[in-house]
Amino acid sequence: MSRAVVIGAGIGGLTAAIALRRKGWDVTVLERAPDIEVVGAGLALAPNALRVLDTLGVGDRIRSLSALQGAAGIRRPDGRWITRTDAGRAKARFGDDVIVLHRATLVDALTGALPPGTLRLGLAASDVDPATGSVGTAEGTLTADLVVAADGLRSFVRGKLHPHHPGSRYTGVTSWRMIVPPPGGTLDLAESWGGGKVFGVTELGDGRVYCYATAPAPAGVSAVDERAELLRHFAGWSEPIPSLIVAASTVTRTDIRCLDTPLPAFHTGRVALLGDAAHAMTPNLGQGACQAIEDAAVLADSVPDLARYTARRLPRVTMVARESRRIGRLAGLDNPVTEWARNTAMSLAGRFGPDLVLRQMDPVLTWRPPA
Incomplete structure (x- = not known):
């Protein structure tokens, strides 16, 4: 039986472990944390990712957590719609819903699909040899036919395989995330854009509300009270935005970084890079986790030919990452004239071609996993 070692128990690593096991591989997942640390808050699973989860037997469980309903779109800070569509x-x-759920819920579903003993918590990979497939740990060396590096944005494996790559860069934008109790009444799924800032609101399947916000900021800056900092940016925006911020008990702040320069390949020797380790992207399309899930399906279908994995994934994720970066720049316009031009163009497009925005997502959301 072929053996794989997966470095990192995030969404991409866990999905890869499940997909490889279903192909008959013996899999060990190494996670440096003593517990699976659930960073982040909410995330969206779009139809392209749900199709992969269907092949792994967990799609229906995720769908049972509810789906986006009603109007969705983009507003001005005063609450007026720029453009909107219907879920x-x-x-x-x-052909499918978009499911918004807490990251912990998805991690729990993926972990539950692995047999006991697959996941090794508190055991970090300290070195990787792509030629031999050996992985160094504090407990000794593991040798594998395949090493899957799903070790995130700051991947040490990526640095080892591509030492001259510039790595991730700060986009000039920081983000805040929070989950608040149900406020009562109906909430529209919406992003509000204005002055270079974004505030997004959506309901999770359990009724709680997931909010995220972005604004230009110097790298590495934090506030003593991040909720107060959010209110400083968004207090004058339309309800329910200020009330949702006030209702938050915890606000998480993270600078947004991405790999603006694509890697030349997603593999070297026996090692394959996956998810943020391979193609960290901005969150503007909501495709970070979805693309990691896609990676896992294609990797499992490609092994042992890792060159085929690179050939199938590199062009696609480069396209998705660039489109996400483009949307981020569009949302971040902060000149009144360019904002007006953007809003007018989007409003007219929505009025005269209501499916235009959806049609632009065809290359991303119509993707299907290998048969």
Whole structure:
């Protein structure tokens, strides 16, 4: 039986472990943390990712957690719509819902699909040899036919395989995330754009509300009270934004970094890079976790030919990452004239071509996993 070692028990690493096991591989997942640390808050699983989860037997469980309903779109800070569509229209086009859930819920579902003993917590990979597939740990060396490096944005494996790559760069934008109790009444899924800032609101399947915000900021800066900092940026915006910020008990702040320069390959020797380790992207398309899930499916279908994995994934994720970066720059416009031009163009497009925005997502959301 072929043996794989997966470095990192995030969404991509866990999905890869499940996919490889279903192909008959013996898999060990190494996670340096003593417990699976659930960073982040909410995330969206789009139809392209749900199709992979279906092949792994966990899709229906995720869908049972509810789906986006009603209107969705982009607003001005005063609450007026710039453009909007309907979740039902999106489902009709792409054949499935978008599921928004807490990251911990997805991690729990993926972990539960692995047999006991697969996941080794508190055991970090300290070195990797792509020629031999050996992985150094504090407990000794593991040797594998395949090493999957799913060790995130600051991947030490990526640095070893591509020492001259510039790595991730700060986008000039920081982010805040929070989950608040149900406020009562109906909430529209919406992002509000204005002055270079973004505030997003969506409901999780359990009724709580997931909020995220971005704003330009110097790298590495933090506030003593991040909730107060959020209010400083968004207090004058339309309800329910200020009330949601006030209701937050915890606010997490993270600078947004991405790999603006694509890697030349996602593999070297027996080692394959996956997820943020391979192609960290901005969150503007909501495709970070989805693309890691896609990676896992294609990797399992490609092994042992890792060159085929690179050939199938590198062009696609480069396209998705660039589109996400483009949307981020569009949302971040902070000149009144360019904002007006953007809003007008988007409003007209939505009025005269209601499926235009959805059609632009066809290359991303119509993707299907290997048969």
